[in-house]
Amino acid sequence: MSTTDSTVTAQPVVFHHLTFLDEGDEVTVGRPDIDDYVHLPSDGAALLRRLVDGDTPDQAARWYHSTYGETVDMTDFLDTLNELGFIADDPAEVVAAPTVRWQRLGAAVFSRWSLIPFTVAVVAMIVILTQRPDLIPHYSHAFYTPSLIVVMLTLFLGQFPFLFLHEFAHALAGRRLGLKSRLRVSRRFYFIVFETSMDGLVSVPRTKRYLPILAGMMSDLLATAVLICLAAWAGGLVAGVAMALALGTVMRMLWQCYFFLRTDLYYLVVTVLGCKNLHATSRDLLQRRIRRLFGRTVPEPLPAAEVDRKAARWYSWLLLLGYAAMIFSVGYVVVPSLVFVTVEVVTRISQSAPVPMVIDSLVVAVLVIGQFVVAGLLGIRERRLNRSPN
Known part of the structure; x- marks a missing residue:
């Protein structure tokens, strides 16, 4: 938390619905309606709670000073909260706790x-x-x-x-x-x-x-x-x-x-x-x-x-x-399956199986081999791109 002096307003700040989860040294604060969350130090989260509960920035700053013995830069703190989207510009635009379907x-x-x-x-x-x-x-x-x-x-x-x-x-x-x-x-x-x-x-x-x-x-x-x-x-x-x-x-x-x-x-x-x-x-x-x-x-x-x-x-x-x-x-699965398909395809072709079964085998052979070829080519391309200086 910054400890510089600043001029603070005497008007309460309007916030969207926020959630607080205390996790020891840090508190997770966020807006569930937009799934935007941030980790704040415990003292920063406590200061934010005071503002959410209705304290003016001036009151919250005095409370922070009396509790932690430091002077907080409320202007900077409020600017940060505004960048996070926690502050509502207009009370009519305040987003309450979201309703969840199902x-x-x-x-x-x-x-x-x-x-x-x-x-x-x-x-x-x-x-x-x-x-x-x-x-x-x-x-x-x-x-x-x-x-x-x-x-x-x-x-x-x-x-x-x-x-x-x-x-x-x-x-x-x-x-x-x-x-x-x-x-x-x-x-x-x-x-x-x-x-x-x-x-x-x-x-x-x-x-x-x-x-x-x-x-x-x-x-x-x-x-x-x-x-x-x-x-x-x-x-x-x-x-x-x-x-x-x-x-x-x-x-x-x-x-x-x-x-x-x-x-x-x-x-x-x-x-x-x-x-x-x-x-x-x-x-x-x-x-x-x-x-x-x-x-x-x-x-x-x-x-x-x-x-x-x-x-x-x-x-x-x-x-x-x-x-x-x-x-x-x-x-257990991949290699035995490939061997089975390969043997089946070769056997059908070599033993002059009915044409539909041969076509069935050839189509599967192309699809099976093709996906490994494509995966291999993609892997080579990705490696070359990673090695590229640009």
């Missing part, structure tokens, strides 16, 4: 009572898998039909409802807390993805953030349980489609264990521990360990908060576990 639906979906069907479905899946090990998701479940094109369409189109369900669960769990969570369609590389924005999550107590963070994984687990139960009950083509979709859902759940990425589990750890930038700190520590192991020069560690340095001592090892999970998923 808050009741979120409260119902994530109530204690909803744990009953969720638990029943998961327990039922576990019982079925103990009695039917053949229903444990395996790469072979993807090829439930001789048509490879149908397999690819099932895996490609069938993933979107479950991707939407994953992100919608995040958004709905945020709405339950009155947050303006938003679900939008975006892309990563050339993949269409759903993304959830929950900027307002920083404005609620830490323990209330866990459910919105885990909601997506909970929906994945529920979807897997329902699909496996459906496969065990229905059989036939329905079972084949259900197991193919279950395989894709399990793969996405395994992806959450890629700790070298910022997945839901990463944000859970960061939230529980109150870290600032655990990802960068852990990567830096792991790289320095590797350089030390090979006898190379070890650079100075990156600047980091103490809580990040402490957590990185063990979280950096989870990065290696994440790489192991990725290798497992590639070896």
